[in-house]
Amino acid sequence: MRYSIFSLARQALNYHKGWEKAWRSPELKPSYDAVIIGAGGHGLATAYYMAKEHGMTNIAVVEKGWLGGGNTGRNTTIIRSNYLQDASIAIYDLAHKLYADLSQEFNYNIMFSPRGLLMLCQTEHELRGFQRTAHANRIAGLECEMIDRQRVKELVPIINDRDDARYPILGAYYQASGGTARHDGVAWGYARGADQMGVDIIQNCEVTGLLRDGDQIVGVETTRGTINTKKVAVVTAGHTSHIMQMAGVSMPIESVCLQAMVSEPIKPVIDVVVMANTVHGYVSQSDKGELVIGGGADAYNNYAQRGSFASLEHTATALVETFPIISRLKMMRQWGGIVDMTGDRSPIISMTDVKGLYVNGGWGTGGFKSIPGSGFVFADTIANDRPHPIAEPFGLKRFVRGEFIDESVASGVAH
Amino acid sequence: MLEIKCPVCGVVGEEGDFHGGGQAHITRPATDNPANISDEAQRDYLFMRHNPKGLHFERWRCDRGCGKWFHAARDTVTNEFKAYYSIRELPPVELMKAATGSWAEYFKDKMVTK
Numbered sequence: 202m203r204y205s206i207f208s209l210a211r212q213a214l215n216y217h218k219g220w221e222k223a224w225r226s227p228e229l230k231p232s233y234d235a236v237i238i239g240a241g242g243h244g245l246a247t248a249y250y251m252a253k254e255h256g257m258t259n260i261a262v263v264e265k266g267w268l269g270g271g272n273t274g275r276n277t278t279i280i281r282s283n284y285l286q287d288a289s290i291a292i293y294d295l296a297h298k299l300y301a302d303l304s305q306e307f308n309y310n311i312m313f314s315p316r317g318l319l320m321l322c323q324t325e326h327e328l329r330g331f332q333r334t335a336h337a338n339r340i341a342g343l344e345c346e347m348i349d350r351q352r353v354k355e356l357v358p359i360i361n362d363r364d365d366a367r368y369p370i371l372g373a374y375y376q377a378s379g380g381t382a383r384h385d386g387v388a389w390g391y392a393r394g395a396d397q398m399g400v401d402i403i404q405n406c407e408v409t410g411l412l413r414d415g416d417q418i419v420g421v422e423t424t425r426g427t428i429n430t431k432k433v434a435v436v437t438a439g440h441t442s443h444i445m446q447m448a449g450v451s452m453p454i455e456s457v458c459l460q461a462m463v464s465e466p467i468k469p470v471i472d473v474v475v476m477a478n479t480v481h482g483y484v485s486q487s488d489k490g491e492l493v494i495g496g497g498a499d500a501y502n503n504y505a506q507r508g509s510f511a512s513l514e515h516t517a518t519a520l521v522e523t524f525p526i527i528s529r530l531k532m533m534r535q536w537g538g539i540v541d542m543t544g545d546r547s548p549i550i551s552m553t554d555v556k557g558l559y560v561n562g563g564w565g566t567g568g569f570k571s572i573p574g575s576g577f578v579f580a581d582t583i584a585n586d587r588p589h590p591i592a593e594p595f596g597l598k599r600f601v602r603g604e605f606i607d608e609s610v611a612s613g614v615a616h
Numbered sequence: 617m618l619e620i621k622c623p624v625c626g627v628v629g630e631e632g633d634f635h636g637g638g639q640a641h642i643t644r645p646a647t648d649n650p651a652n653i654s655d656e657a658q659r660d661y662l663f664m665r666h667n668p669k670g671l672h673f674e675r676w677r678c679d680r681g682c683g684k685w686f687h688a689a690r691d692t693v694t695n696e697f698k699a700y701y702s703i704r705e706l707p708p709v710e711l712m713k714a715a716t717g718s719w720a721e722y723f724k725d726k727m728v729t730k
């Protein structure tokens with residue numbers, strides 16, 4: 202069903218009784234041309250572009266819970282592309298450009314909101330770090346600029362711009378086209394689009410084993426039965442190490458919990474996204490009026506999807522210092538997601554030593570913004586069984602060769 | 617919020633009193649000539665991590681107590697600590713036996729030492 206003002210009017214006259222489900226709930230077939238494990242944004246986008254760009258429609262996405270219920274439905278939805286390294290700029294910029302047209306392409310509103318994004322400079326060191334990134338971005342042709350304290354105050358009236366602040370505002374790195382999108386909308390839009398092209402999305406289906414015949418992948422064991430397939434893509438964020446181990450492949454990843462929280466809804470006070478990396482906090486305001494707040498990750502491995510109170514306290518402390526009005530707000534909800542951290546804080550989009558086994562993970566604290574770009578290049582990698590040029594630098598070989606894509610300095614903890 | 621016990625001074629504190637030191641039992645490839653270390657061995661040392669969903673072995677420091685490093689075995693799903701042991705020791709044998717995945721692989725030939 203196409204969504205439009207006319208379908209809305211028609212359904213209204215019909216007391217909204219005729220809306221169809223946005224995707225099917227098909228039975229699992231015994232074999233597929235390819236199986237994608239994990240129906241988060243990255244897995245669903247991969248399926249969508251495999252069907253759309255490469256005509257691979259006899260494929261399945263298997264998900265242990267509900268689609269979009271992992272980090273994709275738990276994140277604070279910051280979208281930006283002003284990373285430091287060339288390889289990062291290429292993939293995040295591709296994603297950013299695809300995001301801009303997704304609502305039209307899907308016929309589904311993902312509420313992409315390029316409202317502007319500031320990365321605060323609160324120490325001399327941070328200021329110089331972002332100046333360096335600004336130069337790198339300018340060479341790459343990204344429209345970003347360094348702005349001074351006065352401009353920051355104009356854009357963010359609630360900010361504490363006092364000279365005697367513990368961490369004074371020295372300026373900010375500003376990407377006017379940065380912003381947010383509706384996280385569920387992105388997952389649902391890709392799911393609906395992939396489903397319409399014939400992709401089977403199987404929810405409540407946990408992968409329990411990967412089957413190998415020598416060095417070739419031959420199947421997937423799930424709680425709903427065994428699937429025969431020659432291509433398996435693991436796109437399971439914090440669970441990547443666990444699943445890859447089922448095929449005997451070790452990963453350079455550690456899983457930790459990252460939390461976020463929202464305040465009670467208030468009138469509009471901030472219409473940009475602000476990241477404060479020195480104090481470890483970031484904030485934006487949702488359309489409902491809640492302040493959406495995130496911070497740093499816990500310091501120890503964890504699969505419990507329930508983070509530490511110490512981290513929340515740290516985030517709240519940081520933001521109260523930078524945005525004093527927050528001290529009066531009640532926090533309504535708090536939650537955690539298990540994020541997959543790599544040593545250089547860049548993702549892994551890779552072939553493996555096992556034929557037919559592909560992996561896309563390691564997005565850590567910052568992979569919502571990259572979903573369209575990542576799905577696009579990963580689909581191409583799987584369909585053609587060779588790395589897409591934009592994916593190539595993110596291969597597992599970089600850890601052997603020492604060709605790291607170091608984003609840890611540029612982005613602090615969360616990005 | 618984790619509650620942790622230091623096996624050195626015996627203090628019990630919350631996680632903020634301690635500092636997590638990440639995965640335990642990582643050994644740097646030893647050689648008198650760095651050129652003899654393969655790129656793979658160097659990668660394993662620097663980046664490869666067991667990251668199990670379940671029993672894990674890690675290092676902690678008693679930050680606001682005695683200041684010493686120690687080892688702990690913890691379940692990463694329930695967050696329950698199974699044992700604390702000295703920074704110079706391997707885990708208790710029954711925990712080495714209970715280890716799974718690449719940890720089991722790692723402990724395979726080490727259980728005789730205890």
Ligand SMILES: Cc1cc2nc3c(=O)[nH]c(=O)nc-3n(C[C@H](O)[C@H](O)[C@H](O)COP(=O)(O)OP(=O)(O)OC[C@H]3O[C@@H](n4cnc5c(N)ncnc54)[C@H](O)[C@@H]3O)c2cc1C
Nearest residue numbers: 239241242243265271272273276277279408538568569570
């Ligand atoms: C609190 C928080 C805030 C964040 N903020 C931002 C932000 O502002 N901007 C940004 O760009 N990024 C942010 N991120 C990061 C971003 O959310 C992730 O990088 C991204 O969503 C990862 O998408 P994914 O599809 O790889 O993983 P997920 O969405 O986690 O999908 C993986 C799926 O795999 C499934 N799965 C796992 N094991 C199995 C199994 N055995 N069988 C079948 N299925 C399985 C899971 O159930 C899950 O649905 C944040 C993350 C968190 C937790």
Ligand SMILES: [Zn+2]
Nearest residue numbers: 622625678682
């Ligand atoms: Zn102590």
